[in-house]
Structure formats: structure tokens, C-alpha cells
Amino acid sequence: MKENASSFIAKSTIKAADREHRRKINFNIGKYSSAVIKGKLQFEDLNGAKEKAKNLKWRVIEKLDYYLETFEKNISGRGAKVIWAETAQQALEEIGKICEAKNCKTLVKSKSMVTEEIHLNDFLKTKGIESIETDLGEYIQQLDNEPPYHIVTPAMHKSKEDVSKLFAEKLGTEPGATPEQLTLVARSILREKYVQAEVGVTGANFIIADVGAIAVTENEGNARLSCAWPKTHIAIVGIEKIIPSLSDLSLFLPLLATYGTGQQITVYNSIISGPRQENESDGPEEMYVILLDNGRTNILANEKVRESLYCIRCGACLNVCPVYKNVGGHTYGTTYSGPIGAVITPHLKPMEEWKHLSYASTLCGSCTEVCPMKINLHVLLLENRQESVEKGFSSFGERIAWKGWKQAMLHRKLMNTGTSKMKNWIVNTLVKGWKEHRSELEFPKKSFNQLWKEKYPGK
Secondary structure, eight states: OHHHHHHHHHHHHHHTTTTHHHHHHHHHHHHHHHHHHHHHOSSHHHHHHHHHHHHHHHHHHHHHHHHHHHHHHHTTTEEEEEEEEESHHHHHHHHHHHHHHHHHHHHOOOOOHHHHHHHHHHHHHHOOOOOEESSHHHHHHHHOOOOOSSOOOOOTTOOOOHHHHHHHHOOOOTOOHHHHHHHHHHHHHHHHHHHSSSSSEEEOSSSTTTEEEEEEEEEESSHHHHHHHHEEEEEEEEEEGGEEEEEGGGHHHHHHHHHHHHHHSSSSEEESSSOOTOOSSSSOEEEEEEEETHHHHHHHHHHHTTTGGOOOOOOOOHHHOHHHHOOOGGGSSSOHHHHHHHHHHHHHHHHHHHHHHHHHHOOOOOHHHHHOEEEEEEHHHHHHHHHHHHHHHHOEEEHHHHHHHHHHHHHHHHOOOOHHHHHHHHHIIISSTTTTTSSSOOOSSSSSHHOOOOOOOTT
């Protein structure tokens, strides 16, 4: 518990003081913010669209078992095999069995946060299988041996100069190559991998219950190639990604595109409903869908934070969060960063070890305001904090401090007790950490309450 919290504090201290990091993040997020303003114009009633989307997710999450079983029945009818994985380890074991049966030596993988969550690449490496990230941002991160920095934009913290230097070191490209030239180099390398791979892995943006299909939305076409070229396609998806109907995509895809990248709709949108059928000329010979729990039913069972399962992973809350913009994605030390990560991680993992993320917030409410699913993120952060205290995960010193603060707030006389000099000493000496990055706090000689009584006696 202390190690995770201490690591977060240490890393955030370094990143918050890194002006170059802040410049890159603000530049990239600034471009995103400008695009989102234009993307929102496609909605005649944006608030109504968000409200409808939240209601649809509420309906499907409240009857999650029914909709998942409906999906399984429908997609199995077209030859896909559905595997239920309660834990990350179960999912990895199933993938290992499939790869072993297919004598897999090379695997291509599209962008998927769920595969990051279960650490699929590390697992495949132990099996001697080459796993290639085919999304350009993920490929850059893989070359640099780093996890994704952002839910949607994996290499958001890198400038074009950083990427050019990385490609020169790892791939031998010309120093100072343009983004267009670097993209062509990556494209050439990855095209060969699509042909070589025995297995392709994708995530899924949505699971469609009524037709039994998964929907994948992207801008590069790499996900489509990853599931179409190899003979075996494995889709790994969290159980919360379910939506009731195919027709619901007309609402969810534009919302995801607008809040994810500022587009009206992403470039490639695929609906995959099974392996290649008898009357089809292309596609995989076999398709597996792994439905991953890995702590999601813990959230489902918790009525107070259940609505966090409505998240469509657009990353909008990260882009407006003042904490994320200052400390960056890797500081969180977990797959999902930013406000949504701070809400769900303490439930996907042991709360005692990860409760500190729910305290890493200004509670400004920007995340709630921007969320296309109208999830009350800043309220859920408070719910997490309360739950961690109720479970006894707060320290003795912390409990005493808050009790003292409560008594002072409830009794005006206590607040007026003592001189300003004594109050200065208490805050600047006893409150640890205050002076590390701030000047000393200095209380006025008289409180507002005292000044008011002097000016308006008897009131």
C-alpha cells in the first residue's frame, strides 16, 4: 500500500516540475480541445444525446447477465467461440492455449487497453511469441519499452522530435525524418507482420447483444488488418462494453469519436460477427471472444460506483483533468489513468493499495462536466474515499487530523482560539509537506469573524 502511494507521490513531484513535459502535454491537448469544439457541432441536442447514451448503458448494465448471454448465443451461432475469463490469469491461460494449438510464432495486436490491463505482451514474451503492436502510437511506445501514456493517445507525451530520435535509434531511420516519413517506415514493417502472423488480437469498443457482434472503431485500419489477415482472431473485451442493439451504434460511435479525437466519426468502423462464413472470401478461419471480468463485477455489485461501468474509454476526462495534465499518465502506475482510472482502479485492484489515486484530484468537476456518458466522476472519487475510510484503510494520524478539523469547523470559538503566530506555526510545522513547494502560510492577526464583530457590534 505505502509503496504504490509513495511511488505516485515521488513520480508526480518530478513530473509536476518538468516544464518540457507540461509543454508537450498542453500542446497536444490543446489541439484535441480545438477539434472537440468542432466535433460537438454535429449534435443538435448534445445534452440529450449524452442523456440517452447514459440511459442505454444504465439499462444494459442493470441486466448485464441477460445481455451478455444474448450476445454469446448469437455470435456462437455463427461459429465464434466465447470464453468467459474471471481473472487476468484465466484470460492469459486461454490465449496461451489458443496460440499453442495454432503453433503461433508471431502475433499482431491492435490498440487495446484490456490487453494492457492483463499484460498480454509480457505473457507472450515468456512463451517465445513475438507480439507486435500495430497501432502507430502503441508501436512507438513498444519501441520505447513504455506502456501507453493515455487511454486514446498512447504517445501523447512525445513530440515529433522525440519520435524521430526513437526511430533513428531503434530502426536506423534518418535523424530528423518527418512524421510522414516515419509513418511510412512503420507501415512497411507492420505490413510484413500482418502476413507473417498466425494470430491477430483486437479489443472491442462495443459488444452488440442483439446481433451477436463486436464493433471496433479506429483511424488507421490496423485493427481491421489484425483481425482479417491472420487465420485466427482473438477479441479480448471487458464485460462492461455491452450495448443492447446494433442501432445504438449510431449514437455511441459519434459520441466516442467526438470526445475521443474531435472527429464526427472515426475513419474505420468494423462490425465483426464471427469467423469467415461459407459464402465469404476473406476473414479469419476461427474467432474467439474472451469476455473479461477481472474485478468488473466488484464495481457492478457496488451500487454507489456502478455507473463507472458506463465509460466508453474516450479519454475526455484525462484531457481536462488538471492533475493528469501535470503529473502525466505513467505516474498513476496502473493501466487506467486520469479521473476514470482513479475511480475504477481501487475496485479492480485491492483498495487498500490503490485508494491514494482517489485522493489525487482537485474535485473541480471538469471530468464530470465533459463526460459523454454523464458519469459523476468527481462524486465517485468521494465515494471511494469514504469507502476506504469505512474499511479502516486510513491512518490513525489522518483520522485524528480530520476529527480536529471537524470540531474546529463546527465551533467558531475554537477557530478564534490562539494567536496568528500560533496558527502559522501549526500549519507550517505540523502539517507535513506544506512548505515543500509553497511559501509559508501566514494567518492575519484577526479572523474575518473578529473583524465583522468589531465593525458591526451586536450583529
